[in-house]
Each structure stands twice: as C-alpha cells, then as structure tokens.
Amino acid sequence: MAVLTYHNLHKEFKLNGLVFTKESLIQAAQDYSQSDLDAEQDFGRFVLNWFDDKPYVEVKTSGTTGKPKIIKVQKQAMVNSAMATGIFFDLKAGNKALCCLPVQYIAGKMMLVRAFVLGFDLDFVAPSSHPLDQNSSHYDFAAMVPLQVENSLPQLHHIKKLIIGGAQVHPNLEEKLIHNPCQSYETYSMTETVTHIAAKRVGEKAFTILPNITISQDERQCLVISAPTLTEGDLITNDIVELISENQFCWLGRYDNVINSGGIKLIPEQIEEKLSHTITNRFFVAGIADERLGQKLILVIEGNPYDLKEQVFSALSQYEKPKAVHFVPKFKETGTGKVKRNEIVKSL
The missing domain is CATH 3.30.300.30 (ANL, C-terminal domain)
Incomplete structure (x- = not known):
C-alpha cells in the first residue's frame, strides 16, 4: 500500500463543488493569492505553500498564554493528523465538509489538509461569526469555534458531525447542543500537536485520544502527550488532568493559572x-x-x-x-x- 504524503491530492477532492487536480488547484491558488479578499489570499498562499518543496509549513500560534509566534509544522505530521481524524470520526472520501475557520491558524489549515488527504467535497467560505447564514447546504463534517456554533444553532441540524475548538464550550451552549441532532464534539488541541489529539461528545466529561497517541502525567499532574506521528519527543503540557484510563482523561485546568x-x-x-x-x-x-x-x-x-x-x-x-x-x-x-x-x- 502506498504511503500517503503531502505530495498527494485525493482524486475525489472537490472545492466549492468543482473537481481539481493538483496542478489545477495550484493554478487556482495562484489566482486566489492575488484576490482582494483576505480569506482568499490566505487560502491561496497556504495551497501554494502546501505543494512547494519544503517539508514544513509555518503556522502562527494563537497567543493565548503569551505573544503569538511562528512555528514550523511538518507537512507529513499534518497528513498523519488528518488520517487519525478520519479514523476517529469515521470520515470517508466524498463526504461534504465546511471550512469556515481562518486559514492563517492551524485549525483552518487542517480543514484544508483533511480535504486534500481524505477526499472531501469541501466548501470554503470566508470566516465569520455566522458561518451558516444564507447557506442551505448539508454537511457531513465541519469545524467551528463556540461563538460560531452559538450563532448557528437554528441551522446546526444541517451538519452531521461538528468539532468545536479554540475555547471551552460554555455550559449553556452545551445544554443546547445536547438536544440538537448534530453530533457535536469538543476537542483538546494545540498548534504543537497539529490541532486535536483528543475529543469528547459535548456533555461528556472525558476526552478520548485519537489513534497513535499515548498519554501520561508528570509530577504536577499535567498531561504528557506522546505522539510520534505528529511531533518528536514527548510534549509536556501545562494542563492539569485526571487520567481515567490509558486512552481517556478529564481536563481540570491550566497549571499556570x-x-x-x-x-x-x-x-x-x-x-x-x-x-x-x-x-x-x-x-x-x-x-x-x-x-x-x-x-x-x-x-x-x-x-x-x-x-x-x-x-x-x-x-x-x-x-x-x-x-x-x-x-x-x-x-x-x-x-x-x-x-x-x-x-x-x-x-x-
């Protein structure tokens, strides 16, 4: 079986309803990169960076605990992350997906990579706080931040599976999502682990880790992540957790808080x-x-x-x-x- 790499573009990949080869996508990206719209520029630049000769892409961190910084993320690690997400959420080639997150950050970049690798029929829209307004399409998979979810509740039944990241889900929103037919998942993620390494259904307490991840704790009771397909060496976090089993944990808070x-x-x-x-x-x-x-x-x-x-x-x-x-x-x-x-x- 051939190894999936960042050189490949899945033959079933579509963008906004159109079929693309790798070559035609690069051509479209060149046009996007000259657009007057920031979102289209970001999309075009990322596609061109993705298919260049470098084995990495530069990604801006969110700056939650300090100044935002630029880090290099290996492209193959991003491919591996996309494959793990596909297995965990049972995603298939031809699934219709929505990218409504900023592409300058890792979450938006990874929605594109999942589409490239898994063969999604991807709708790419400019990031906004109301991503489903004037959109009657139905989706198998999407990713949003809590504010976008809150503003999309009336249309959320159009999405089968939704991952939520960027911030904690407020209990009031959680209660609304529990009774919504959309399968909503809260993710545990960071730029250094190429977005999420664990997820849980909204309403549940414990996160379950994705394939090829192992977890432990240090002396502070903080989470230690071993993800050899995503990052070199163990990643020691500042997240205080309770280990439920070898593949589940409950997040308690930040050690630095x-x-x-x-x-x-x-x-x-x-x-x-x-x-x-x-x-x-x-x-x-x-x-x-x-x-x-x-x-x-x-x-x-x-x-x-x-x-x-x-x-x-x-x-x-x-x-x-x-x-x-x-x-x-x-x-x-x-x-x-x-x-x-x-x-x-x-x-x-």
Whole structure:
C-alpha cells in the first residue's frame, strides 16, 4: 500500500463543488493569492505553500498564554493528523465538509489538509461569526469555534458531525447542543500537536485520544502527550488532568493559572465552571498579588458594572469566593477569539 504524503491530492477532492487536480488547484491558488479578499489570499498562499518543496509549513500560534509566534509544522505530521481524524470520526472520501475557520491558524489549515488527504467535497467560505447564514447546504463534517456554533444553532441540524475548538464550550451552549441532532464534539488541541489529539461528545466529561497517541502525567499532574506521528519527543503540557484510563482523561485546568491563596491551591477553571450557571456575561477568575495571602482571588466580568447577589456564589466553598470583583467593558482577545487573561489582569 502506498504511503500517503503531502505530495498527494485525493482524486475525489472537490472545492466549492468543482473537481481539481493538483496542478489545477495550484493554478487556482495562484489566482486566489492575488484576490482582494483576505480569506482568499490566505487560502491561496497556504495551497501554494502546501505543494512547494519544503517539508514544513509555518503556522502562527494563537497567543493565548503569551505573544503569538511562528512555528514550523511538518507537512507529513499534518497528513498523519488528518488520517487519525478520519479514523476517529469515521470520515470517508466524498463526504461534504465546511471550512469556515481562518486559514492563517492551524485549525483552518487542517480543514484544508483533511480535504486534500481524505477526499472531501469541501466548501470554503470566508470566516465569520455566522458561518451558516444564507447557506442551505448539508454537511457531513465541519469545524467551528463556540461563538460560531452559538450563532448557528437554528441551522446546526444541517451538519452531521461538528468539532468545536479554540475555547471551552460554555455550559449553556452545551445544554443546547445536547438536544440538537448534530453530533457535536469538543476537542483538546494545540498548534504543537497539529490541532486535536483528543475529543469528547459535548456533555461528556472525558476526552478520548485519537489513534497513535499515548498519554501520561508528570509530577504536577499535567498531561504528557506522546505522539510520534505528529511531533518528536514527548510534549509536556501545562494542563492539569485526571487520567481515567490509558486512552481517556478529564481536563481540570491550566497549571499556570493555579492560584495559591493563603496556602490553598485554587484551580480557576473549576471555580469558573461553578459560576457559569449564575453569571451570563463572559468572565474569568484570577489571582493578583496580596501582602497577606500571597495571591488574592478576583472575579473579572466583561460589561458594565452591576450588583452581584450573594446567591451567585452559592456553589462555591469558603476559599473559592472572590475577594474582589472587577468589570472590564470589553475583553481583549487573541486572533482566534481566546480571552487574554494575563493581559487583562495586568491592566486592572
């Protein structure tokens, strides 16, 4: 059996309903790269980069925990990731798929690579917060960020399988998705692992890893990923997890977000999950320097100030209750829509 490489273009690949060979796709990409539209330029440049002689593509990280940076991702690793996704989600050649994510980031790039490798009939549309507006097509597979999903709920039944990444799925959105006929999956991903290495049905607690991945923990209880087909060596993350089995884990929070307040270690994401049922605005909790406690737990809410009733905090323990509340008119975000926690806290 021939090994699939980045030199190949699946014979069943289609773009916006048209059949392409590798040569005709490169020609179309040259035209796209000269477009006045940013999304078409990004698409064209990526296709030209994908089929050039280099074994890697340059990818911009989201900048969630620091400044965005450019890293080199091996093309063969991207092919391997696409194959693993196809197996995990039982995707076939000829499946109709939607790419509505920015191609300058890894998630958008990988939707294109999956189409090239697996032979999707791919619709490529400019990224927007309402990707299904004025679109009556039905899809076997799509990928979105939570904001796009929230805005697409009335049309979501047009998609059979949907993967959601870029940010956590809010419990309110989760509840809506559980009752939607679309099969929605939340993914665990990062640029360094060529997007997702695990996924779970929305509503479930544990992530299940994709093929050719093994997982363990370090002394901090953080996830360690071994993915020889995607990256060299073990990848040590800052994600605190609970290992359920050799192929399943529950995500608890970020080690670099942990707050040590008076000797009590608090995981912000666990507190936020409890508060998500009583606060409707976007928010997060964080620690700031405090002479007495070392770090003081604060609550930061997006929007205009308002009075918070005591019952908002009823699900929290004594140590989990914020010592102060700050309101910020508009949260700063990365290019992929993730909240820049550290930058916001520094500005308070």
